[in-house]
Each structure stands twice: as C-alpha cells, then as structure tokens.
Amino acid sequence: MIPGVTEAVETSRGDEGTTWEIRRDGAVLGTASAGVRRGGTLVNQLDVPVADAAVSFDAVLEALRERGEESVALDVRADDPVLTAAVDGRGLTLGATQMLLDLAVPVAEPPRVTLRPMGAEEFVAYRAHLVTGYAQDLVDSGAVTDAAAALEASEESTQDLLPDGVDSPGQHLWTPYDGDVPLGILWVFVEGTHAFIYDIEVAEERRRRGYGREILDAAARAAVDLGARELGLNVFGFNEGARALYERAGYATTQRTYRIRF
Ligand SMILES: CC(C)(COP(=O)(O)OP(=O)(O)OC[C@H]1O[C@@H](n2cnc3c(N)ncnc32)[C@H](O)[C@@H]1OP(=O)(O)O)[C@@H](O)C(=O)NCCC(=O)NCCS
Numbered sequence: 001m002i003p004g005v006t007e008a009v010e011t012s013r014g015d016e017g018t019t020w021e022i023r024r025d026g027a028v029l030g031t032a033s034a035g036v037r038r039g040g041t042l043v044n045q046l047d048v049p050v051a052d053a054a055v056s057f058d059a060v061l062e063a064l065r066e067r068g069e070e071s072v073a074l075d076v077r078a079d080d081p082v083l084t085a086a087v088d089g090r091g092l093t094l095g096a097t098q099m100l101l102d103l104a105v106p107v108a109e110p111p112r113v114t115l116r117p118m119g120a121e122e123f124v125a126y127r128a129h130l131v132t133g134y135a136q137d138l139v140d141s142g143a144v145t146d147a148a149a150a151l152e153a154s155e156e157s158t159q160d161l162l163p164d165g166v167d168s169p170g171q172h173l174w175t176p177y178d179g180d181v182p183l184g185i186l187w188v189f190v191e192g193t194h195a196f197i198y199d200i201e202v203a204e205e206r207r208r209r210g211y212g213r214e215i216l217d218a219a220a221r222a223a224v225d226l227g228a229r230e231l232g233l234n235v236f237g238f239n240e241g242a243r244a245l246y247e248r249a250g251y252a253t254t255q256r257t258y259r260i261r262f
Pocket residue numbers: 184199200201202203206207208209210211212213214234235236239240241242244245246248
C-alpha cells in the first residue's frame with residue numbers, strides 16, 4: 001500500500017460484472033461496480049464522497065487497464081452527482097444521450113404533419129435501411145469498432161425489437177405525411193405509461209423546414225393517446241443537430257454515455 005494513493009481493490013468478478021472497494025491508506029472510501037454491455041465493461045456505479053470521485057474513478061480505470069481491458073463504457077445519470085463529478089472536466093467524447101419528455105405538458109397539434117401506419121411493403125424497405133443505418137451509427141458513435149460486428153448487432157436488435165414487423169407488440173411504425181407527400185419515418189414503442197422513440201427521420205431533401213419538430217410533436221401526441229406519460233429517446237453523441245431539436249422541444253437529459261479507450 002502506497003500512502004495517500006487511492007486504489008480500487010476488486011471484491012468480485014463474474015459474468016454479470018465486477019465490484020471494487022475504493023481504499024486510501026487502508027481506509028474504505030466506498031465502492032464501485034461495473035456491468036457488461038455488448039461483451040465489454042460498463043462502469044455504472046461509484047459510491048464515494050463527491051470530493052473523492054475523480055481520484056476514485058482514476059483508480060477504477062487503472063484497475064481495468066491493468067487487467068487488460070482495451071476500453072470501458074460509462075453510463076452517467078443526470079441525478080448521479082458522484083459519476084458526474086468523476087467525468088466532468090476530462091474532455092470525454094459523448095457517445096450517446098438519453099433524453100425524456102414529460103407528457104403532462106401539452107403539445108400543440110402539428111400544423112402540417114399527419115401520421116399514417118406504415119404498410120407491410122414500406123416496412124421491408126425501411127427494415128433494410130434501418131439495419132445498415134444503425135450499424136453505421138454504432139461504428140460512428142464508437143460503441144462498436146468492427147463493421148461486421150456492428151451489422152450483426154444491428155440485425156440482432158432489429159429482430160429482437162420487431163420480430164413481427166409492423167405487427168410487433170407495443171411497436172408503432174408510421175409514415176409521416178404533409179398532405180400526400182411522405183416525409184420520412186417515425187417508430188415509437190409504448191409500454192404502459194412509458195413511450196420511447198426508436199427512430200425519427202426526415203428525408204434528406206426535406207430537412208431544416210420544421211418537419212422534424214412537427215413529427216416529434218406528432219409522436220408526443222400519439223404517445224399520449226396510447227396512454228403514455230413520458231416519452232424517452234436515445235441520441236448518439238455525434239448527432240448534435242438531433243440533440244438540438246430535442247432540447248428545443250423540451251426534452252431533458254437523463255443519462256450520458258461515454259467510452260474511454262486505454
Ligand atoms: C434530426 C432530423 C430528424 C431533424 O429533422 P429536420 O426536419 O431537419 O428538423 P427541423 O427542421 O424541425 O429542425 C428543428 C430545429 O432542430 C435543430 N436542428 C435540426 N437539424 C439540425 C442540424 N442538422 N444542425 C443543427 N441544428 C439542427 C435546429 O434548432 C432546428 O431549428 P432551425 O432550423 O430553426 O435552426 C433530421 O436531421 C434527420 O432525419 N436526420 C437523420 C436521422 C436522425 O439522425 N434521426 C435522429 C435520431 S436520434
């Protein structure tokens with residue numbers, strides 16, 4: 001033991017993840033734990049005094065580096081002051097943001113956009129576009145480095161979420177229209193009072209004309225009609241335009257995800 005040095009001492013490790021005790025000069029400062037996401041390590045809990053957050057996190061990173069990990073993912077909830085203090089000021093690149101809209105606040109009816117359920121034929125084309133697009137997003141966000149692995153992960157998650165295409169339980173796929181002009185796509189999942197936007201897209205040639213915002217508003221109204229009280233979504237860190245759109249529409253950030261490569 002080196003005096004004054006903060007160490008992360010592994011207390012358990014298994015298929016589900018790892019736990020550590022954070023110690024300084026033999027005294028226990030607190031604990032940290034990590035789970036597993038896509039086969040890699042995901043640090044999701046650091047329970048130490050806020051003042052010790054940064055050095056404790058350094059100790060966890062050192063323990064992971066020593067055991068040969070190449071990178072680590074990190075989920076930082078907005079209501080977690082310890083992990084927030086641990087990552088702030090490190091200049092990390094944002095991997096993704098989870099955002100949430102409180103549906104108790106009324107959303108105005110969009111003036112131009114209406115939603116029509118996606119047909120089975122439209123779905124075939126959309127599914128192919130979705131699988132390749134999401135695989136590319138996984139690579140661009142740094143979540144997966146290998147293109148073939150990203151494609152496989154994308155196909156698997158698409159199959160999991162949409163096993164029965166447009167009839168998959170809880171899933172709502174729409175084509176938004178302005179009059180008779182199709183604008184893009186909207187895919188929302190609803191379960192009880194929680195709804196989640198899996199995909200929202202405006203055709204490239206129709207962007208920056210306010211359609212994205214109208215589709216977002218149509219999604220909120222549809223989610224309310226389906227019984228939801230909150231509407232969540234996940235936006236990749238590189239997608240600053242989409243994040244700006246959601247912020248302007250009143251979405252709050254609930255969690256940020258980062259990746260640190262050693
Ligand atoms: C994100 C997306 C849906 C936005 O659609 P859109 O029709 O262009 O959005 P809007 O015209 O309604 O934009 C509303 C506001 O959002 C913000 N915004 C939208 N796109 C932006 C961009 N590329 N850069 C910066 N701000 C942007 C702006 O504040 C904009 O207002 P402004 O045009 O008055 O400045 C569209 O860019 C898209 O389909 N992208 C590809 C798919 C995608 O990334 N989907 C989001 C997945 S999380």
